[in-house]
Amino acid sequence: MSWKNVKLIFLREVRDQLRDRRTLFMITILPVLLYPMLGLGMVEMMLTFSEQRRVVVVLNADEMPATPSFFNENGIDEKWFSGGGEDASRLQVITDISVDVNEDNVTSGSARHGETTPAQLLQNGRALAEKLAEYKKASEERGTGDDLSEIQDRLSNAFSDSQLQVLVVIPEGYAASIAALQDDANIVEGHEESQPPSMLVVRNSADDKSVVAFSRVQSALNLWENELRAQTFEKASLRAALQNPARLKWVEVARGEQVAANVWSKMFPAMIVIMALTGAFYPAIDLGAGEKERGTMETLLISPARRVELVLGKFATILMFSIGTALMNLLSMGFTGKHMASAMAGGMADTVSLELPGFYSLMWLVILLIPLAALFSALCLALATFAKSTKEGQYYLTPLLMVIMGLTMFCLSPAIEITPLYSVIPVVNIALLLKGLLLSTSHAGELAVYAAPVLISSLGYSALALWWAIDLYNSEGVLFREAEKFSVRSWLRSLNRDKEPVPANHEAGFCFVLILFLQFVAMSYMRPDLSGSAVDAGRNILQTTVIQQLTMIACPAIFMGLLLTTSLRATFRLRMPSLNAMLMGIGLAVLAHPLSIELSSFMVQSGILPPPPEGMERISALLQSSELSPWLIITVFAVTPAICEEIAFRGFILSGLARGGRLKIAVIVSSLMFGIIHMIPQQAFNAALLGLILGLLAVHSRSLFPAIAFHLCNNAIATFHAKNGFGIEADGVFFSNYEGMLRYELPVLILCAFGVAAMVLSMVKDLRKEEEVKRARALKAFNPPTDSANHLPAGA
């Protein structure tokens, strides 16, 4: 591979993109101008925003005590609002002191056309008060429910027609009763407690305007109440300090930057994911599908540059734009946010300052952005290469964006923190690590432990996606894909007609999806009945397991094999194996067992994998304690899965995936699928690893039987291991006992590892040799003919 070519292609693509107005707009103009403009616009709107005045009508206002005076001539006095005059101006308070109904004609003259005059509002208020009195009376008399609700309906209707937001009716003799109570305060004994009559308030909590007006009135009344209390205390010669005996004084430990960190830790990871994706997507579409659409793809393909070089050059370009877009957006957003916060906060600047994260956090941000952008770039390039046109390419954005957004949303939830498991899930790992790092600089050391797995796994996923893109660039079908007429009928016909001995890649994929789907269905509908005695429950478990294996794993594979392939023998590898291969299968199972037990316990103990769910333990306890015959258990847990799962995974799926000669990928993918189907993390991990050996056995021997032998032995050994540990006594050197379970010590493990490695390597070596021979034979087909007599001009 020539890096010179990669660089040439990279430089050309970058220049090409920079000459494209759309790209420039997306990565520079948009972030540089959009955020400040948005921010400015928001500040402007905040400043010019004025809450509309809400109408509050107070009846019997003259019944309020004169001191402290709640009202002035304009309505409620400013001093009862915490916001002062500004707050007061937001309420239009109409009292029957300030407005005289008889002045109706005079006031209406000054009012603008179409606006209800205060006098009218007051009248509306009075009408409402009558209805209110009616309602109150009815409710006190405990009228029948129907009556009451009817009156309430009428009141409610009248209220919404009245254009009032809140109606306050001060009871008759309110001032007098307050004054009496104040006097009474001197006399401690001999007087029954009496409450001042309550003020009647009508509001509509379903109407926001009414709620806002009500809360303003309420808080004003609270302040007035405090003042009244203070006066009463004074009159009663009580210490003013007693009014607020529970005084709180708090120390705020959140520093300004922590408040900011909290904000940024929520915004930056989400923004960085979305921006890195958009930054990668549009250039990728242009570089992939756009090149096809504009007819320059072939020009590039006939240049001496290799396909790998083309992909790498394009990938580097997309990566640059992805990182660029993300950084530009974050910087612009950060500065705008900081500026806006200080502009809006005014006097309270210390509490709301949005200081940008420190250098350390920003450095992590950039480091983590690289694998994230690399993953998106490679993924987008692959999708864009697959697309025939830019339009088709854009259709792929929506599902991609949805999946990524879903993952990001998951990370935004405050309770979610990075765990060993999450640290290997793409996108989630980076978003969570970044969130943690931005949130707390003090715990950065703990989080840095995750940096290695996050970076390594992310780069691994990127490499995988890049490999996919390169693979697509090497595929003629993708590069010269033309619009095909698709009809379900011709597709079905082609399925039937173009049957081959083994299934196609996508048919294998579909088989897996089908099995997975059935498993999900089974999870909710096929729970074994655990009630009843231990033996009954055990029997139920065994029965359900067999049914599941037969119907949900073996059945789909066998039927797909019957329908979609021409040779069951080739698809399910029903060939006689050599004795050697069978022995290898059994031997590997015996040797791999201690390794898999110790490895999965290690994974659980170190917290990388969650422990098995409780239900599992109960089931295994049930099976061990019950008096079920061991042969029955072996049949159910070893023989059945060995046959059913091997038919599906090493049969149909592996054969399908391996079509086209890519054995390595086929074995790896089929083992991953095998792992996924096991659902419970610990089992899935085990199954995926053993799946590698199983796949290798099947491919190497061309027969399913060694894999079945391995699977059967492995499950049987595991069953006996859980039951009584084969009766082996713990000696502390080779074997030990941990919580009643037989465990293997290092010497045993080393011996087993040697054995497994030797067998696996010998198989890999055989396969390599075979592949070389096959490749040489395949190339021979393209060699010049050896006999010159064969060469006759066609048609001559």
Add this chain to the structure above:
Amino acid sequence: MPPNTPPFGEDSDMIRVHGLTKEFDDFNGVFRALDDVSFEVRPGEIYGLLGPNGAGKTTCLRILSTVLRPTRGFAEVAGINVMHDAEAVRRNIGFMSCNTGIYDRMTAREMVEYFGRLYGIPEEKLQMRIEELFDILQMNEIRDRLGSKMSTGMKQKVSIARTIVHDPPVIIFDEPTSGLDVLVARNVLQTVEALKEQGKCIIFSTHIMREVEKLCDRIAVIHRGRIVDEGTLPELADRHDQPDVEELFFDLIQKRDSELNEVTTA
């Protein structure tokens, strides 16, 4: 036979194709776009591939330029098997077709320079070559014009310059005149002739009889994936007793059609 003699054709042949077959999978089953095609082309010769649209001309030429891989058969360019060293084959080929467009957001000069660099031409030599090409093809006035602002004729000139910037021994023209007006097409044909004078080995595919008559030393009539007949024009006219080129072409195509129909009905 001496051990080093190639098994067929001549040592000097620049392009050798034998039994080349290409199959595509689609919904309607396997489609054989190219069926057992064999020919050779010598340096200083223009070899015409004459056939209607969809005959398999483009597929054949794409295999020669290593963009497609053959299903079976042997193809060699400048002594290099297309399946063995694709990069080396591409280095020895100039390829121009109606599918090899030029970049919209690159000027003529940048375009030619970029491909020159991809071919690994040393910088000094490349600059000289570009000057030379721009003079010969009279493209100095579009030197700094973006591809999107060029007329079809100008684009074609840039494509030609791009095709021969590395001075390849083999040049493949796949319907280079399709969609061009008479003047531009004439220019292209003149350039092809000039290249022949320089001793290049040229394959020229077309469906226009006039171009074949004017340009090609030998032709192969190709239809539905097979070469129906091959030779110089007088040879073909003699063999099929049809002096009119156009009629000859139709006769050959009909012959192949009826052959195929027999196969399918049989």
